[in-house]
Amino acid sequence: MNLSIIPASQLESITSVLLGRVERYHAILMNNVALPLSKQSKASYITGAIVLYVAVKVYSIFAFPSNLRHIKHISVLTWLSSLIQGETAIQRTQRLIVPMWKESNGMIAIYDQSGWTINVSNPEAIKSILYKTDLFPKSGSTQRAKDGTLLRGFFGKMNLVMANGHEWIKRRKESMTNCIDFIANPVFHRSMPVKTFSYLTEKMIKQIDGAEGPVALQPLLQRFTLDAIGLVGFGFEFNAIETPGGEFVNAYNDVANGIMDFRFLLFPSLDTTFLGLFPKRQKKHKQLKKLNELFATVIDHKKRVLSMDQSAIEENEKDLLTLMIEAGKNDGDGVEPLTDVELRNEVVVFFLAGHDTTSNTLTAALYFLARNLSAQDKARKEIIDILGDSKADVGPTVEQIKELRYLNLVMKESIRFASPAQVLIERRAAQDTHLVGIFIPKGSLLRINILGLHYNRHLWKTPERFDPNRFAEGGEFESHPSAYCYLPFGGGARQCIGMNFSMAEQKVALSMILRKYELSVPEDSIHKDELHGSHSKDDLGLEFIGRSFDQRPLAVLGTTGPHVQDKIGGSFSLGSFGDLVLALVFDSEEPDLVELFDEDSNVFFSEDDDFLNRGI
Numbered sequence: 001m002n003l004s005i006i007p008a009s010q011l012e013s014i015t016s017v018l019l020g021r022v023e024r025y026h027a028i029l030m031n032n033v034a035l036p037l038s039k040q041s042k043a044s045y046i047t048g049a050i051v052l053y054v055a056v057k058v059y060s061i062f063a064f065p066s067n068l069r070h071i072k073h074i075s076v077l078t079w080l081s082s083l084i085q086g087e088t089a090i091q092r093t094q095r096l097i098v099p100m101w102k103e104s105n106g107m108i109a110i111y112d113q114s115g116w117t118i119n120v121s122n123p124e125a126i127k128s129i130l131y132k133t134d135l136f137p138k139s140g141s142t143q144r145a146k147d148g149t150l151l152r153g154f155f156g157k158m159n160l161v162m163a164n165g166h167e168w169i170k171r172r173k174e175s176m177t178n179c180i181d182f183i184a185n186p187v188f189h190r191s192m193p194v195k196t197f198s199y200l201t202e203k204m205i206k207q208i209d210g211a212e213g214p215v216a217l218q219p220l221l222q223r224f225t226l227d228a229i230g231l232v233g234f235g236f237e238f239n240a241i242e243t244p245g246g247e248f249v250n251a252y253n254d255v256a257n258g259i260m261d262f263r264f265l266l267f268p269s270l271d272t273t274f275l276g277l278f279p280k281r282q283k284k285h286k287q288l289k290k291l292n293e294l295f296a297t298v299i300d301h302k303k304r305v306l307s308m309d310q311s312a313i314e315e316n317e318k319d320l321l322t323l324m325i326e327a328g329k330n331d332g333d334g335v336e337p338l339t340d341v342e343l344r345n346e347v348v349v350f351f352l353a354g355h356d357t358t359s360n361t362l363t364a365a366l367y368f369l370a371r372n373l374s375a376q377d378k379a380r381k382e383i384i385d386i387l388g389d390s391k392a393d394v395g396p397t398v399e400q401i402k403e404l405r406y407l408n409l410v411m412k413e414s415i416r417f418a419s420p421a422q423v424l425i426e427r428r429a430a431q432d433t434h435l436v437g438i439f440i441p442k443g444s445l446l447r448i449n450i451l452g453l454h455y456n457r458h459l460w461k462t463p464e465r466f467d468p469n470r471f472a473e474g475g476e477f478e479s480h481p482s483a484y485c486y487l488p489f490g491g492g493a494r495q496c497i498g499m500n501f502s503m504a505e506q507k508v509a510l511s512m513i514l515r516k517y518e519l520s521v522p523e524d525s526i527h528k529d530e531l532h533g534s535h536s537k538d539d540l541g542l543e544f545i546g547r548s549f550d551q552r553p554l555a556v557l558g559t560t561g562p563h564v565q566d567k568i569g570g571s572f573s574l575g576s577f578g579d580l581v582l583a584l585v586f587d588s589e590e591p592d593l594v595e596l597f598d599e600d601s602n603v604f605f606s607e608d609d610d611f612l613n614r615g616i
């Protein structure tokens with residue numbers, strides 16, 4: 001029977017009818033068959049005991065805990081049937097969570113992969129959870145994952161994302177000045193590596209130019225973000241952009257898809273003891289082995305480079321992996337060095353958090369821009385005003401990134417709409433407490449539901465509509481009573497460490513792509529009018545049409561006076577050039593140097609002049 005075609009409500013009633021029958025048959029079996037037979041056969045005792053054991057076990061796993069009875073809940077069958085039917089998390093949130101939001105005060109108990117968990121989408125409750133990290137530490141669910149499962153094999157037992165207390169401080173050390181100082185912090189708080197992002201975007205543009213027909217967004221953007229975290233995070237060239245279908249990207253995708261398979265999360269023994277029964281699952285374990293070899297190569301490569309010449313790398317040029325390897329090696333650091341296993345687990349975290357999230361957000365942003373032509377035109381106009389309109393690829397500087405204000409609104413709205421983190425890692429109540437007037441017993445698991453915020457019609461006007469202006473000055477977001485209705489990067493002390501890195505990376509890629517191409521959704525695409533399924537699907541392709549460039553200057557060098565800017569329609573001012581004020585003007589159709597102006601707008605040089613012999 002194909003369960004995916006049965007509506008949720010029907011499936012639930014079918015299942016309860018079936019369960020009812022099982023109970024009745026069980027009683028009949030015990031009264032009429034098992035008991036009489038028991039006089040004759042020991043085997044029937046054993047059968048009865050097994051049936052009873054399984055029934056008790058199943059009941060004890062799924063029964064709604066009595067200490068949460070005062071909290072509204074969604075039944076196991078309703079939730080499971082949604083999973084079985086293949087509803088997306090957004091659809092599930094809209095159908096099951098949002099309608100119950102008011103009556104539940106945004107606190108709903110749900111049976112998820114960790115068992116009964118309080119799913120929280122109340123902004124005030126979320127604020128308390130995120131700020132009171134001692135009262136609501138991370139629950140350590142992955143630490144409790146069974147050895148040998150894909151989940152444990154990939155994440156390891158401990159890493160920066162999962163750690164609490166001492167283990168967390170070891171990775172994010174608290175300094176004497178009481179500001180939080182991360183081992184990883186310098187990398188994410190120094191000036192953003194926009195040149196690396198531009199260099200990688202240029203490589204990506206070459207792939208777009210070379211593609212025939214619509215370009216599948218997600219695989220290309222995933223390779224782009226993977227190369228970015230490789231270079232900036234680990235000083236390692238994955239060279240993924242230029243190697244579509246590379247074995248490590250495939251291995252990673254295989255493992256990542258397998259980790260959240262709810263069958264293996266609910267019944268971890270299937271992933272270990274009974275693994276032999278699941279050949280497809282075995283393949284995923286093999287892919288994990290391949291990935292682990294890659295992580296070992298990345299770390300060995302870095303250690304080798306460091307052992308050769310440490311003095312060559314300036315402190316503020318060190319990548320994340322170098323800092324992680326060096327942490328704790330100097331006396332007085334107050335932190336212990338990370339062991340090899342710990343290093344591997346941190347590399348995994350940055351590898352995972354550092355690329356998939358950003359590539360999914362970028363995919364969504366490009367898709368929404370392709371569908372919203374007015375937003376696309378407005379963003380492009382801003383980009384051209386700031387970066388100019390030359391034919392050559394130009395990436396923004398750190399300062400220019402800050403000026404791309406409308407693009408920033410587009411990115412904020414895209415990440416609201418298609419938040420890669422749909423829920424936060426669950427927290428555990430360390431003691432009995434209250435949240436928004438609701439009693440939370442000690443030991444309860446709490447999961448902050450980001451989609452329950454971002455898709456909540458009680459918190460946003462028409463949340464299913466793409467509207468960057470929500471985030472404009474004086475817009476809907478600013479007037480919202482709580483900023484905790486929008487949490488793509490989490491909040492409090494555990495807020496995403498890579499937020500600025502990701503936003504800068506996205507801005508460079510989006511600005512360079514939009515300056516160069518006009519985007520549209522192909523006429524025959526199933527996503528033409530609406531996104532079906534998830535934006536990270538490979539079948540989401542866009543047309544990239546190279547746009548024509550205006551007859552405007554490519555670049556202006558020197559602090560150009562207003563007269564020069566008038567003449568060239570200039571928008572550049574890149575610093576002085578000795579005491580000579582110069583404007584270099586290029587014809588965009590013919591990207592050779594055409595004219596050079598002096599301060600009085602006199603042509604100082606033209607095409608047939610011998611520029612170099614003027615002694616500049």
Ligand code: HEM
Pocket residue numbers: 160161162172229349350353354355357358361419420421424425426487488489490491493494495496497498499501502
């Ligand atoms: C669009 C891109 C991204 C999104 C939406 C995102 C989202 C998040 C969220 C929601 C959290 C909080 C998890 C929680 O509290 O349970 C988080 C934490 C984290 N993120 Fe990101 N992230 C992104 C990009 C990145 C990047 C680029 C990196 C690294 C290069 C990164 C590294 C981390 C780390 C290490 C943590 C754990 C911090 C801690 O617990 O101390 N993320 N991220």
